[in-house]
Amino acid sequence: MLKIGQGIDVHAFCEGDFVTLGGIQIPHTHGIKAHSDGDVLLHALMDAMLGALALGDIGMHFPDTDPAFKGADSKKMLKTVNDLIKSKGYFVINADMTVICEAPKLAPHNTAMRECIASILAVGVDCVSIKATTNEKMGWIGRGEGIYASAVVLLAKSQAFSGGILGLV
Numbered sequence: 001m002l003k004i005g006q007g008i009d010v011h012a013f014c015e016g017d018f019v020t021l022g023g024i025q026i027p028h029t030h031g032i033k034a035h036s037d038g039d040v041l042l043h044a045l046m047d048a049m050l051g052a053l054a055l056g057d058i059g060m061h062f063p064d065t066d067p068a069f070k071g072a073d074s075k076k077m078l079k080t081v082n083d084l085i086k087s088k089g090y091f092v093i094n095a096d097m098t099v100i101c102e103a104p105k106l107a108p109h110n111t112a113m114r115e116c117i118a119s120i121l122a123v124g125v126d127c128v129s130i131k132a133t134t135n136e137k138m139g140w141i142g143r144g145e146g147i148y149a150s151a152v153v154l155l156a157k158s159q160a161f162s163g164g165i166l167g168l169v
C-alpha cells in the first residue's frame with residue numbers, strides 16, 4: 001500500500017549568523033526564530049511523513065511547550081519520526097521538498113542537505129529532491145523576514161515491495 005503526505009513549515013528570521021536547513025548549518029546574516037533548531041525543511045518533511053499515516057504533526061510529537069525540545073536537533077527528530085513510520089510497517093520511497101526564501105542561496109548546499117536527509121531516512125540520495133526559489137521580493141518572504149518550506153513524501157508498506165512495487169516489477 002502506498003501513502004502520500006504533504007507538509008509545510010515557516011519560521012521568522014532573527015539575530016544570528018547561520019540557518020539550519022536540511023540538517024546542515026548554512027552561513028547567513030540571520031538565524032531562525034524557533035523553539036528547536038528551526039530547520040523548516042526537516043519540519044515540513046516530518047509533517048509530510050506523519051500526515052501520510054494520519055499520525056498528527058510535529059507539534060503533537062515534539063511540542064514547543066515542552067522544555068525537552070528547546071534547541072532540539074531536527075535531525076534527531078526526523079530519525080524519531082522515521083522510526084515511528086517504520087514501526088507502522090512503512091518506509092519512505094521518495095521525498096520532494098521546496099524552500100522559498102530570498103537568502104541564503106541554497107544551491108551550493110543542495111548536495112549536502114540531500115545526503116544528510118537520505119542518510120537519516122536510509123534511502124538513496126536519488127530519492128531526495130530539494131529545490132529552492134525566491135518569492136520575487138513579494139510579501140514577508142520577499143522582504144527577507146522569514147523562510148518557508150514544503151514537502152511531499154511517498155511511503156510504502158514494507159510488504160508492498162516483495163516482488164516489486166505493487167507486483168509490477
